[in-house]
Amino acid sequence: xxxxxxxxxxxxxxxxxxxxxxxxxxxxxxxxxxxxxxxxxxxxxxxxxxxxxxxxxxxxxxxxxxxxxxxxxxxxxxxxxxxxxxxxxxxxxxxxxxxxxxxxxxxxxxxxxxxxxxxxxxxxxxxxxxxxxxxxxxxxxxxxxxxxxxxxxxxxxxxxxxxxxxxxxxxxxxxxxxxxxxxxxxxxxxxxxxxxxxxxxxxxxxxxxxxxxxxxxxxxxxxxxxxxxxxxxxxxxxxxxxxxxxxxxxxxxxxxxxxxxxxxxxxxxxxxxxxxxxxxxxxxxxxxxxxxxxxx
Numbered sequence: 001x002x003x004x005x006x007x008x009x010x011x012x013x014x015x016x017x018x019x020x021x022x023x024x025x026x027x028x029x030x031x032x033x034x035x036x037x038x039x040x041x042x043x044x045x046x047x048x049x050x051x052x053x054x055x056x057x058x059x060x061x062x063x064x065x066x067x068x069x070x071x072x073x074x075x076x077x078x079x080x081x082x083x084x085x086x087x088x089x090x091x092x093x094x095x096x097x098x099x100x101x102x103x104x105x106x107x108x109x110x111x112x113x114x115x116x117x118x119x120x121x122x123x124x125x126x127x128x129x130x131x132x133x134x135x136x137x138x139x140x141x142x143x144x145x146x147x148x149x150x151x152x153x154x155x156x157x158x159x160x161x162x163x164x165x166x167x168x169x170x171x172x173x174x175x176x177x178x179x180x181x182x183x184x185x186x187x188x189x190x191x192x193x194x195x196x197x198x199x200x201x202x203x204x205x206x207x208x209x210x211x212x213x214x215x216x217x218x219x220x221x222x223x224x225x226x227x228x229x230x231x232x233x234x235x236x237x238x239x240x241x242x243x244x245x246x247x248x249x250x251x252x253x254x255x256x257x258x259x260x261x262x263x264x265x266x267x268x269x270x271x272x273x274x275x276x277x278x279x280x281x282x283x284x285x286x287x288x289x290x291x292x293x294x295x296x
């Protein structure tokens with residue numbers, strides 16, 4: 001924890017500094033909200049590089065999803081702020097009521113080369129699932145949620161071949177959607193798919209035995225803890241106790257000499273890579289803490 005704290009103070013944005021202080025040093029939620037406001041736009045969405053891979057001022061679904069995760073983490077995912085977010089989500093939704101990964105307004109702004117910006121983007125479970133899940137978990141009710149929830153159900157229940165980030169988005173939806181029996185059945189099927197397609201490294205000492213998904217960077221493997229970030233996640237049932245323990249051991253061992261955890265995805269510019277590391281570091285500490293691993 002001491003090394004991670006030094007890493008955060010040396011490298012993190014003000015937002016992640018306040019998040020670290022809130023989670024591990026008794027810092028206030030108000031300070032986190034104030035820092036988050038710097039990324040909010042007049043349309044109710046968020047921009048300004050809140051997601052490090054999308055630069056520039058324009059609001060984007062991925063930025064707004066990150067903002068909702070921050071608000072959820074500090075218990076502030078409610079009220080007029082979230083009402084404005086839902087109005088923004090409505091304004092950028094596709095014809096079937098879901099979210100695109102990237103709104104075409106991003107064109108002309110610096111963007112990670114692996115993030116496509118197209119004129120008519122399709123609905124995307126990767127963007128929609130986590131947002132719908134967070135709103136359900138916080139008992140937010142808005143007209144936008146009805147069609148978006150239907151989209152997520154259809155997308156999750158029709159998955160036959162997938163990749164780790166899409167599975168993570170599906171889990172974020174299933175962990176919070178109100179229909180628990182249906183969510184449990186869908187999660188059970190996804191767990192079998194994950195194991196059959198080798199989408200989780202079950203033995204970190206044999207990384208070469210697990211193929212990377214197409215387009216992923218070298219070393220961009222996913223582990224049980226990436227899917228089940230807390231022991232209460234439906235994805236926890238996908239893995240044995242030993243598999244989960246090895247996964248958490250591997251996570252703890254990934255802390256670098258500078259105190260931060262590495263970013264496993266493609267790195268395309270220095271600032272986004274550094275900003276993402278602070279986010280990954282806080283997530284790693286929270287995951288270890290959720291499983292009762294000592295972090296300091």
